[in-house]
Amino acid sequence: MASRKILVVGATGKQGGAFVRAATEARKAEGAPKDGFHLIALTRNTSSPAARELAALGDHVSVVSADLNNANSVRKVFEDEKAKPEGGIWGVFMVLAFPGLGVDGSGEEAQGKLVTDLACEFNVQQFLYSSSDRAHDSRDEHATLSHLAKVNIEENIKSKQGLSWTIIRPVYFMEIFEGLVGRVTFSVVRSGLKKDTKLQLVAADDIGRIAYAIMRSPDAYAGQCITIAGDVLTVRGMQDAYGRGAGSAMPAVPSMLASGITAMNKHIRGVVETMEDVHAARVEHGISSEDLIAKSREICPEMHTFESWAKVHSSKAEQTSGWNGVSMKSLLSGSL
Template sequence: MAPLQLLVVGATGKQGSAFVRAATAPVSGADPAFRVVALTRSPDSPAAAALRALGDCVTVVGADLNDEKSVRAVFEGAKTDGGVWGVFVALAFPGLGKDAAGEEAQGKLVVDLACEYGVRHLVYSSAERGHESRDEGATLSYLAKVNIERHIKAKAELGWTILRPVFFMENFKGTIGRITFAVLRAGLKKDTKVQLIASDDIGNVACAVMRSPEQYAGQAITVIGDHLTTRDMEASYMRGAKSAIPSIPNILARSLTAMNPGARSVVQMLESVNADLVERGVKTEERVARCKEIYPGMHDFAAWAASQDASAEQAAGWNGVSLWGLLSGKQ
């Protein structure tokens, strides 16, 4: 049987590229079950070249998610190889405190085209934000994700699974990571736990879901690898990396948080989600166990730390955040 064709939206990002690698890897020595159409706005980038290097099972295409015509052309072009069977969507985060109307429009466009072109299953990478009862108060990117989720659920003809990743472990990498950890250490209560996920694991979970879509159809799955206080993070990082987690002094972190509404909103969101989990008696260890059942290679924080190059800087603009934006209070 010919491989099924998957469209990956955001293919050169961390989640998307992990999905592409997983989807095109042979299983038990057999040929890959999937061919991948990797959609990116930068088809000439080094990240796109790395996807092409995976072999003939990957086709990199350029398209602008703000331009319906260019995205439609991708679906049309895939018809020659049997059409798009499945779609994985991981949209770029617009940045702390940034308007997310564009993100919402992009997500809804992909969903509408997936329905129009008869896609069998769509996996959308959204975000964990506590219980759905809190969705009415969502703003900015969280509101965009809530509205995209609702748009998906309204499509009776579309098979779907929603993934809700928690706080990225990659947020602790590089210079911005030093600031991020210090802001959380200074701002969170000592007993507040943060749900954590390695971004590559999201792509791997998504691929595992795509391999067994009937098993996960109609479900929203929290994607989590660990659940720790900041003190636990320090111990886990030391255990994995054999060195202290990089950070800036607390006094600097408090000053930055005081002038930066985006940083304050992150701390407030994590406190709110933690309180919601405690109030509702959510057993996060069960969430972690379920993710490990879906993808056994999930990283806890220590394992992630062990895999990192502590001297490496995070890619510029990672997750829509820049050093200047943080220091200037504009993010």
């Protein structure tokens, strides 16, 4: 069976890396490359530690360089693969870097549309885009910044005649509660959310597994927008689940510090408000979180709950830089 090439855009990030690892784990478990995939891991810097780790996974992974802000360099990747005897790129898994809290998303939108347009031009057979959860499409008209970029990228994908696509919309990463920044994040959430507000959560590794499963059976998910969730919990529920999994209390900082950070950082206040809005939208539109989780588990039965994730991740070393590049300095200074 000839290899089917999958271009992984954002391969050195959490989701892209998880996709490559999921494919690698499946090859090892099956004892043979039954899927016939060859992964083209796209990165700006092929000599970075993350890129070298991907290259070391095996000969089913090739690491290539391109700058998503340079159309010619991305086009060259498609052209180079098409020129090879085994043929061009069969599939694309696209994850784009979050520009930052409060940052304009026009660059992200341009990158997404560039990759989508090239995929159409070069007759890519399967296109999988990892967007973000927005609770309900009726909220799209109020989208701004990166959320608006994702809405527009999705619309561009859907407009392409002849392109077979699937869009996944992950909810909040469990990883936002890792390390030192995670302590602050949890404390901000604990002090800012209502007691009955529920958060949908997903482990980054599970997004990679779901993306890989979709690529293996693309026809089953073609033309669908799928919310990816592994657990849904109130703040109290998160504390209880973490305690059961880790055997210790969920790490946090004093409530007074969390309240101070929230008061002086409008972007953090915006995150908390969005969490409340998403919960309210699900209630308003009768969207069952349990149904969303069940759909995700149909695709990937081994998805983590917050409890099982905490059991594995609670021993991770403290970090000074957290989710989406947020640092302690940016939290404390009020700038992100």
